[in-house]
Amino acid sequence: xxxxxxxxxxxxxxxxxxxxxxxxxxxxxxxxxxxxxxxxxxxxxxxxxxxxxxxxxxxxxxxxxxxxxxxxxxxxxxxxxxxxxxxxxxxxxxxxxxxxxxxxxxxxxxxxxxxxxxxxxxxxxxxxxxxxxxxxxxxxxxxxxxxxxxxxxxxxxxxxxxxxxxxxxxxxxxxxxxxxxxxxxxxxxxxxxxxxxxxxxxxxxxxxxxxxxxxxxxxxxxxxxxxxxxxxxxxxxxxxxxxxxxxxxxxxxxxxxxxxxxxxxxxxxxxxxxxxxxxxxxxxxxxxxxxxxxxxxxxxxxxxxxxxxxxxxxxxxxxxxxxxxxxxxxxxxxxxxxxxxxxxxxxxxxxxxxxxxxxxxxxxxxxxxxxxxxxxxxxxxxxxxxxxxxxxxxxxxxxxxxxxxxxxxxxxxxxxxxxxxxxxxxxxxxxxxxxxxx
Numbered sequence: 431x432x433x434x435x436x437x438x439x440x441x442x443x444x445x446x447x448x449x450x451x452x453x454x455x456x457x458x459x460x461x462x463x464x465x466x467x468x469x470x471x472x473x474x475x476x477x478x479x480x481x482x483x484x485x486x487x488x489x490x491x492x493x494x495x496x497x498x499x500x501x502x503x504x505x506x507x508x509x510x511x512x513x514x515x516x517x518x519x520x521x522x523x524x525x526x527x528x529x530x531x532x533x534x535x536x537x538x539x540x541x542x543x544x545x546x547x548x549x550x551x552x553x554x555x556x557x558x559x560x561x562x563x564x565x566x567x568x569x570x571x572x573x574x575x576x577x578x579x580x581x582x583x584x585x586x587x588x589x590x591x592x593x594x595x596x597x598x599x600x601x602x603x604x605x606x607x608x609x610x611x612x613x614x615x616x617x618x619x620x621x622x623x624x625x626x627x628x629x630x631x632x633x634x635x636x637x638x639x640x641x642x643x644x645x646x647x648x649x650x651x652x653x654x655x656x657x658x659x660x661x662x663x664x665x666x667x668x669x670x671x672x673x674x675x676x677x678x679x680x681x682x683x684x685x686x687x688x689x690x691x692x693x694x695x696x697x698x699x700x701x702x703x704x705x706x707x708x709x710x711x712x713x714x715x716x717x718x719x720x721x722x723x724x725x726x727x728x729x730x731x732x733x734x735x736x737x738x739x740x741x742x743x744x745x746x747x748x749x750x751x752x753x754x755x756x757x758x759x760x761x762x763x764x765x766x767x768x769x770x771x772x773x774x775x776x777x778x779x780x781x782x783x784x785x786x787x788x789x790x791x792x793x794x795x796x797x798x799x800x801x802x803x804x805x806x807x808x809x810x811x812x813x814x815x816x817x818x819x820x821x822x823x824x825x826x827x828x829x830x831x832x833x834x835x836x837x838x839x840x841x842x843x844x845x846x847x848x849x850x851x852x853x854x855x856x857x858x859x860x861x862x863x864x865x866x867x868x
Contacts, residue, residue: 435512438483438521439624445751446828461625461671462545463529464518476779477502477510481520487511507842536671541644542636544681546674547841551594551681555641564683566597570822571604571796575686577607582665583613583839586739588804588812589682590778591622591675596824597744603819605682611837614738615693616648616685616812618726620803621675621742623666623701630702630802631659632666637695638680645680648694651733655696658725661718669699675742675803686834702801703786707794713722713805715785723809741807743800744833745770751829752797757832762824770797770832771821778816778836780806807838825844 440459445566447456455475457468470478476497487507492503498696514520518528534593536542547553552561566574589604590597601698608614633652636645656663670676673744676697687693706713714720724816732738746766776784782805791799816838823832 435484436486437481438614439478439481439514440519440521440525442519442524448828459518460717463532465523466517466519466789468514468517468765474510477507478514479621481511481514483521483672487780506662507758508739511612533668536668539636540637542677543620543635543644543668543671543724544639544641544677546677547641550674550678553572553641553850558641558681559571559685561594562598562602562682565594565602565840568599570820571599572606573833583814584608584614584837585814585840586741586807586838587853588741588743588807588834588836589679590744591678591742591800592824592831592833594678596831597822599679600820600822600833600835604837605686607819607837608683608738609686611836611839612738614736615691616651616696616733616735616737617679617740618696618730618737619676619679619740619742620806621663621673621697621699622633622800622803623673623678623699624719624799625669625676627666627669627671627699627701628765629661629663629666630716630719630804631663632699632701634664634668634697635664635665636670638695640677640681640684642681642684643687644750645684645693646696646733648696650820651729651735652694653849653856654732655725655729658723658728659718660725661721666699669701669831670697679740680740680802691779693746698806699768702790703801703805705838706786707790707801723806726810741800741803743754745798745800746774746796746830746832747799748796749827750828757827758825759827763825763830766796766819766830766832767823769816772836774818774821774834778818779810780808780811780814780816780838796832811838812840814838 442637443458443460444455447454454469454471457470477490482491487504490507491502494500513526515522518525552558557613565571575628584607587604587608589601594601635647635652637646676699680695683693702716702719703713706715747756748762748766773785773788776788785808786805789801816836819835819837821834823830
């Protein structure tokens with residue numbers, strides 16, 4: 431039997447949309463095997479909800495008749511199935527061929543392309559430099575960067591991974607610290623794997639391309655890390671193909687240091703803490719997780735490189751777009767900020783366990799997007815302390831996202847430069863109602 435005779439919707443992202451007074455549900459593929467976004471009006475949503483691999487086309491027609499008292503014509507149902515299949519939303523032979531072609535092309539590529547150039551940020555070098563420079567000089571930014579001073583105390587940062595036009599000035603707060611207060615020549619970048627993956631960590635040895643030149647991967651360090659870890663860190667490498675959370679950090683680094691400092695990166699996607707929260711498990715119950723932390727710390731200690739850790743992480747995702755029943759109003763924004771800041775106190779204290787417990791306590795009700803990279807960074811930082819540089823929200827009533835920048839300083843290092851308080855104004859809401867890249 432052709433698998434489309436029992437149509438099966440792939441694991442995709444669904445979020446409510448409204449256009450011209452009409453409500454619907456949009457489908458998007460976080461794994462990036464299709465760039466299409468399909469909008470389902472309510473009658474169509476009722477049909478597609480039955481695309482679970484269990485119901486035949488005849489079953490779906492019978493259920494539709496019982497629910498609505500109307501005949502769903504076979505030709506119409508087959509048209510719906512064909513449209514979803516054509517755009518890559520069904521688990522079908524067509525999708526298997528699509529996936530194989532995409533993955534084969536990625537494996538054959540000598541580098542990891544700048545997938546989100548031209549959409550999340552400017553694709554042309556001069557325009558990108560101007561865009562990023564503008565984030566520093568923006569009224570909500572930290573000001574232009576200066577040359578690195580004598581203090582080299584920054585051991586790590588947390589920066590957002592939201593689209594630049596939403597979070598650019600907040601990125602700038604973190605990267606000014608890197609530019610002025612770090613002498614690192616190797617950046618270990620932890621990124622969120624939004625599509626999920628079977629392994630808790632995934633490396634790639636492919637250089638990350640950017641419009642400003644490639645961020646080169648330190649292959650010798652990666653190989654030493656893999657030997658200490660003992661498992662295959664490339665088993666889930668394909669997750670790097672379309673994931674933006676590391677790409678955005680490499681773009682900022684290339685802009686900061688182009689022509690000023692040579693550096694290399696170790697790109698690590700992480701995906702393990704959401705599972706721990708969901709199933710009420712210890713965050714390090716999977717032995718691969720603490721073993722990776724031990725391996726990375728040992729690899730850093732054995733290396734002669736000056737290392738800075740980076741976590742590309744957003745915070746809360748709240749509102750109907752993310753599954754909540756009510757739009758996000760001023761009272762909810764204030765509550766989200768209070769709860770985020772309380773959680774960030776544990777992060778600034780470099781207390782991974784307290785961070786996890788603060789999220790697990792309410793079952794991650796705010797849907798913190800950067801759980802795994804933040805936890806990994808906290809577990810791998812040397813002794814020190816952190817400081818919240820800026821907290822911000824993108825306050826869309828249908829889907830608010832919060833994010834922050836923090837810097838972590840070594841014990842005994844010079845104090846952070848004085849900065850304005852983090853209560854600076856929030857980002858303005860988008861004029862459009864599109865779903866943000868998370």
